[in-house]
Amino acid sequence: MSLRQVIKKISADLENEGDGAVVRKSITNIDPKAVELSSSEIPRAEEDGVEVKVIAGESMGVQSLSYTKVPIMFLDFTLQPRAQTHQTVPESWTAFAYVIDGEEGVFSTSDSSTVQAHSVVVFGKGDGVSVLNTSSSKLLRFLLIAGEPIGEPVVQHGPFVMNSQAEIDLTIGDYRNAKNGFEGAKSWRSE
Structure with missing residues (x-):
């Protein structure tokens, strides 16, 4: 052991x-x-x-x-x-x-x-x-x-974690445009 x-x-x-x-x-x-x-x-x-x-x-x-x-x-x-x-x-x-x-x-x-x-x-x-x-x-x-180790590149920007800067940019665009899962994001609030 x-x-x-x-x-x-x-x-x-x-x-x-x-x-x-x-x-x-x-x-x-x-x-x-x-x-x-x-x-x-x-x-x-x-x-x-x-x-x-x-x-x-x-x-x-x-x-x-x-x-x-x-x-x-x-x-x-x-x-x-x-x-x-x-x-x-x-x-x-x-x-x-x-x-x-x-x-x-x-x-x-x-x-x-x-x-x-x-x-x-x-x-x-x-x-x-x-x-x-x-x-x-x-x-x-x-x-x-x-x-298991992921063994892949990790790129982070704020709460977003992806594998490349291009994916981060796309995700931030989706967030700002309220699409692809972020449709209700403008009204999300923490308590």
């Missing part, structure tokens, strides 16, 4: 609006397919102080109900105080964790520094991720997200 080591820890800037999603070019223009599951319908497993909700992929012998065009893993873990878990991740995939709640999560064996809520942990090469909640009193909740 080759554990993934932490290669980067990022504390979230709560003012940041995000960078947008990156999608493989071969599936950018396919018809959307969505599965809406209530919280009670998401498969879950519990063992030794660890609960996992399997949104996509597989964990602790439980398979997700969601189908994804490209194989991914999207797991919502909650660790009781002093609990630990290990999740196998295909070695060729990239992986990161986002800590939702908790103050004392250790996300590798060689780096014993803790990670706090609203932080991202980016993992290097390996075939698994081990996590320990070192707190004696608080839960640790984090998302583990992994998938």
Whole structure:
């Protein structure tokens, strides 16, 4: 077994609006397919102080109900105080964790520094991720997200993420002209 080591820890800037999603070019223009599951319908497993909700992929012998065009893993873990878990991740995939709640999560064996809520942990090469909640009193909740590397160019402009500057220009034109999915964009408002 080759554990993934932490290669980067990022504390979230709560003012940041995000960078947008990156999608493989071969599936950018396919018809959307969505599965809406209530919280009670998401498969879950519990063992030794660890609960996992399997949104996509597989964990602790439980398979997700969601189908994804490209194989991914999207797991919502909650660790009781002093609990630990290990999740196998295909070695060729990239992986990161986002800590939702908790103050004392250790996300590798060689780096014993803790990670706090609203932080991202980016993992290097390996075939698994081990996590320990070192707190004696608080839960640790984090998302583990992994998938095949996209391996394509990425160009970003504001919330738009595409594979080339020409695609960005076309998308911005569609947005400004309220077409190709942006028909209601002029009236969109954040709450």
